[in-house]
């Protein structure tokens with residue numbers, strides 16, 4: 001054990017850090033379909049808002065992001081006391097873990113789902129319990145979640161990496177019986193048919209986490225938020241970094257949220273491209289989960305109709321060598337034969353389709 005390991009806290013010694021998807025340098029010419037970013041730039045209004053704010057950068061930002069909170073409260077018809085802002089929704093998830101989990105209070109998550117929950121638990125020194133899916137239909141394991149006895153449960157809805165949208169009635173069924181704190185991670189919900197905001201009126205133990213990284217094209221600015229009961233928000237607020245959102249992010253976020261026309265336009269385009277691409281994949285005989293997100297989870301078919309981790313890995317490597325980045329998840333039996341593809345512009349998906357067809361030709365000849 002070297003000097004630093006000897007001085008490291010025991011929690012950190014056991015910690016498994018989160019590994020984000022590859023973020024290549026902008027100088028590299030790649031088609032980036034691996035981390036579910038939006039292919040469209042953010043609303044033009046962001047530029048002006050940020051430009052005007054630059055002069056004020058000598059002053060600290062508003063610590064509670066008050067104007068942004070009001071803007072979000074109005075958007076969802078809630079009160080400002082029901083909103084907290086995060087430096088990305090990862091910051092919100094971190095606050096939830098810090099406040100409601102420790103070495104005695106267990107956390108829960110769907111297995112597989114967003115792997116960050118696991119690292120947040122490990123850095124907190126808490127145990128995280130993975131509730132598995134029955135099979136790769138990714139139906140919600142309702143009873144198992146209720147009976148998990150987790151003090152806080154992280155439920156990714158719509159689900160990642162499958163893209164599956166869960167019925168509001170199933171979420172309600174869980175909330176009716178589950179006795180802990182429920183976090184619905186709605187990072188992708190703007191691409192879905194339903195969201196759970198209406199449930200906030202009924203359940204004080206519900207936290208809904210949202211991101212501006214996907215549907216608002218602001219992954220680089222780092223803004224997310226949570227909606228919950230005023231009591232839970234005031235608890236989360238105690239654990240928040242004092243100035244967790246800088247001035248540029250506060251005004252940039254308000255600007256994108258107010259440009260509803262652009263938001264609706266880009267969202268519609270992405271959903272259209274997603275649904276067309278889904279049809280194409282189905283026509284090749286690739287099993288593809290109907291998606292309520294801006295990505296598709298699909299099972300490539302190799303030579304002699306083979307569907308396996310090796311076929312998925314082979315497609316991933318082929319596309320990588322052709323400068324197209326997608327994601328695959330070999331570590332879990334339910335996901336290993338699938339790949340996850342973020343929805344780009346229609347022209348980008350068309351380039352991807354051409355490359356996949358080349359791969360299919362190679363597979364036939366193999």
Ligand SMILES: Cc1ncc(COP(=O)(O)O)c(C=O)c1O
Pocket residue numbers: 035036087088089090091114156160185187210211212213219223224
């Ligand atoms: C399910 C899920 N939740 C949260 C996030 C984090 O988003 P943000 O950029 O707002 O931190 C991601 C990012 O990929 C995600 O997939």
